Amino acid sequence: xxxxxxxxxxxxCKIVYYGAGLCGKTxxxxxxxxxxxxxxxxxxxxxxxxxxxxxxxxxxxxxxxTVKGFKTRFHLYTVPGQVYYDASRKLILRGVDGIVFVxxxxxxxxxANIESLYxxxxxxxxxxxxxxxxxxxxxxxxxxMPDIISLEDLEQELNPEGYPNIEAVATTGVGVFxxxxxxxxxILQRLSKN
Amino acid sequence: xxxxxxxxxxxxYWAITSVLKELLKNSNSQSVLLIDKTGQMIGSxxxxxxxxxxxxxxxCAADFEANSQLARLIGETDFSTLYHQGADESMYLAxxxxxxxxxxxxxxxxxxxxxxxxxxxxxxxxxxILNRLFEKLEYENEDLKExxxxxxxxxxxxxxxxxxx
Numbered sequence: 001x002x003x004x005x006x007x008x009x010x011x012x013c014k015i016v017y018y019g020a021g022l023c024g025k026t027x028x029x030x031x032x033x034x035x036x037x038x039x040x041x042x043x044x045x046x047x048x049x050x051x052x053x054x055x056x057x058x059x060x061x062x063x064x065x066t067v068k069g070f071k072t073r074f075h076l077y078t079v080p081g082q083v084y085y086d087a088s089r090k091l092i093l094r095g096v097d098g099i100v101f102v103x104x105x106x107x108x109x110x111x112a113n114i115e116s117l118y119x120x121x122x123x124x125x126x127x128x129x130x131x132x133x134x135x136x137x138x139x140x141x142x143x144x145m146p147d148i149i150s151l152e153d154l155e156q157e158l159n160p161e162g163y164p165n166i167e168a169v170a171t172t173g174v175g176v177f178x179x180x181x182x183x184x185x186x187i188l189q190r191l192s193k194n
Numbered sequence: 195x196x197x198x199x200x201x202x203x204x205x206x207y208w209a210i211t212s213v214l215k216e217l218l219k220n221s222n223s224q225s226v227l228l229i230d231k232t233g234q235m236i237g238s239x240x241x242x243x244x245x246x247x248x249x250x251x252x253x254c255a256a257d258f259e260a261n262s263q264l265a266r267l268i269g270e271t272d273f274s275t276l277y278h279q280g281a282d283e284s285m286y287l288a289x290x291x292x293x294x295x296x297x298x299x300x301x302x303x304x305x306x307x308x309x310x311x312x313x314x315x316x317x318x319x320x321x322x323i324l325n326r327l328f329e330k331l332e333y334e335n336e337d338l339k340e341x342x343x344x345x346x347x348x349x350x351x352x353x354x355x356x357x358x359x
Contacts, residue, residue: 003200003234007207012234032357040356043246045253056256059233061248064352068345072352075233075252091259095232177357184353192346 002097002191004070011072013187014095015180018120019102020112021053021081024141027170028102029058029076032180035173036062054080057092074184081116090123097190098135098183102170103158105140105148110157117158131163135186138165139179144172202236206327213319214239221312223300224283228320229254231293243299258287258295275313277306288313291324 003012017025026046033044042061049055058078063071079089101120103113124130138159140151151167159165164182168175202210214226218240225240227247233255235247243250258276265273276287286298286309296317298309 003202003230003232003236005202005207005236006204007202008237014232014234035359036356042248045249047256056260059249059252061246061252062356064349064356067348067352070345072349073248075248077252087263088260091256091263094259095230095234173359177359181353181357184357185350188346188349188353192343 002187009066009070011070011191012075013073013097013184013191014075014077015098015100015183015187016092016096017076017078017100017102018089018093018116019079019081019141020104020109020116021083023081023102023104023109023113023116024168024170025078025081025102026054026058028100028139028141028168028176028179029060029078031170031173031176032062032076033060035177040064053082054078055085056080056088074187076180083115083119086119086123089119090126093123093127096127096129096134098187099131099137100179100183101136101138101158102141102168103138103154105142105154106145107147107149110149113154113158132161135183135190136163137179137182137186138163139168139170139175140165141168141170141175143167143174144169200328200331202327203330206323206330207237209323210320211237211239213316213323217298217312217316220315221298221300221309222304223298223309224303225299227251227254227297227299228290229295229297231255231259231295236294240299254287254295254297258289275310279306286310286313288317290317290320291328294320294324296320 017028019025033041040063045059047056060076062074077092079092140154166175166179170176218226225243227238228236229251230236233252235251261273261276274289278285283301288296290296298313300309
């Protein structure tokens with residue numbers, strides 16, 4: 001839920017990275033954290049288990065420069081991917097302004113992607129939202145892995161509606177900023193739409 | 195033009211801040227913060243904490259939400275207040291107007307009883323202000339004319355500059 005605070009002259013927007021367990025949501029946020037200028041980022045908060053699996057969420061606030069006296073912030077969140085953390089995922093979607101769905105391109109994770117996407121639709125429904133209401137990007141991650149599904153097949157199954165898609169290798173940063181740019185600009189356009 | 199899901203105007207902000215300041219003084223606490231349920235900071239008064247406020251706000255919202263779910267599991271509709279006790283620093287959280295969380299940070303200079311009492315009064319005041327604000331937003335439909343095409347273009351440039359390898 002974008003929030004404009006006239007007094008502190010701030011605009012805040014929330015972007016959520018969604019996807020199956022181990023698809024690379026946290027890796028995306030970590031790459032952004034490592035690459036952006038220190039003065040533009042806040043602390044990276046990670047609520048993870050000892051095994052480095054996200055337990056509740058990761059959170060990274062990013063601050064754009066001041067335009068016309070207003071400071072714009074993007075709050076990046078990831079959800080825990082494992083099926084049994086559904087309650088946490090639902091909570092994090094509250095007030096979302098834009099969604100990145102990170103799909104794992106590996107053959108072995110095909111079904112997990114479908115299940116997670118279906119779960120996203122279900123959880124959005126609880127907030128009376130659909131992906132059509134929001135800026136939505138699908139990132140096909142792990143394109144460097146050996147046994148991957150073709151882009152065509154992924155698109156056919158996960159993105160028949162033709163939402164923007166990006167091929168990525170989040171570990172090296174390929175496609176990470178391109179994905180973020182699409183969703184951030186989408187939010188901006190939605191804000192500007194009269 | 196920019197349309198937000200919700201907006202805080204200058205006059206409402208000052209009305210809110212005045213209630214927060216009164217609560218800070220009357221409860222003898224360290225800091226008082228107002229956060230929305232999605233984890234965004236609305237305002238704060240008192241000592242500027244030496245931690246990242248953005249992260250703090252996000253974790254408070256998550257804390258409150260997780261506890262609301264726990265409440266539902268045990269058959270309650272909600273926990274309207276939460277209390278976290280530390281050896282030196284403690285915090286007290288209260289829900290206001292369904293979407294907003296009030297957070298009071300305090301130490302041994304005061305007591306939980308006093309904080310709880312003062313929060314109760316402040317919640318009433320804030321409820322009125324926030325409900326008025328939400329009503330106003332429904333009518334005004336958040337039509338914010340000062341953000342024009344130029345504003346959007348400038349922000350787009352900022353996005354391109356920030357999100358680059």
